[in-house]
Amino acid sequence: MNDAWMTVLRRDLLLALRRRSDVATTLFFFLIVSSLFPLGIGPEPAVLSSIAPGVLWVAALLAGMLSLTRLFATDFADGSLEQMLLAPQPLALLVTAKILAHWIVCGLPVVLLAPVIGLQYALPNDALLVLVLALMLGTPALSLIGAIGAALTLGVRGSGLLIALLVLPLYIPVLIFGAGAVAASQHGMSAQAHLSLLAACSLLSLVLAPMATAAALRISVE
């Protein structure tokens, strides 16, 4: 694999390792938000398992959103973004390394934590499995689409809220297919159609989002 690409990926993972508190915030946010619902709604298993897919997916969306503001902002502030722009590599390629690092740090832990939280919602085993699969296929799209928002709002005051306004509407398809997959398996239907569509969302954003992000970064840095 490309040397510069590996360098960016390794750098971002190393930075996340050095600032573990940032990663922990995302994870605890997901944990707490999704634990509040059973506490607020009551221990009725039928109700809990029917709201579980939607609640868990919304919590995952919001948790991913939290860390998006930092995706490019620190690089922008300390000048390392300029160095990335001037690297003799396609910027879209380097951007995918940053997005992959973001997903490993913020998306993957949510995927791994989800079955534990799903137990609180009395989800049956096969629905838990579908939940993990759906998150695995869908969360990359969240990081990819979110990166466009992060790049567009770079250097703008109050960028955190602005990202949410820009990006959350674009997350709707992922939310529908993701929650739909789990709901389908709860009702004894096959989740395959939903999972395929989720994978399609991720693949489509893998093709388009890095280029859009790179273009947005160039504009923001001007």
Add this chain to the structure above:
Amino acid sequence: MLAAQDLACIRGDRVLFQNVGFALNAGGLLYVLGENGSGKSSLLRLLCGLLMPEAGSVSWCGEKVGRASESYQSNLLYIGHLNGLKDDLTAIENLQISARLAGCNADTQAALAALKAIGIERCANLPVRVLSQGQKRRVALARLWLTNSPLWILDEPFAALDTLSVETLASHLSQHLINGGMAILTTHQDVTISARSTQTLRLDS
């Protein structure tokens, strides 16, 4: 090699400069002078391709430089007024990362030698967060000892450096220019750098 024609830059609704042009050949040094806010940094960013000119063009070896032309960028080393260092990484990690990103080979030994050349090898394993302003600048400038890019564009390279480091850097720059490299720099300090040809560009309204 590097030529600029009729460059103009507008920031907001203010014309920073217009009709700026020069040609820089192997071994040439270009000083960009001007008071604060006269557009020196904008000119350098424009030459790198980080900023698009309002009018005019920049060309490298006869080929027009647009946004993201990789062949030009692999010949270019730019150190802006931001150091591009990560506070949580150590000096040597920072140096290796920025060198690799620019496509230079930077093993630990080469990186250590570069830090030693500019006199901060004892800070190599300290996080950049704890270094002083001048030390951070030196970590950023250590890239100049690892690169093999012919064109160096440096924004205030001597700012925050102590006299000894200024001399070290000036002699390294002279070495680069004598070997046929090119450099464009802004500075407010009086530094002697020997080059095959020296030009001065004054940006004043």
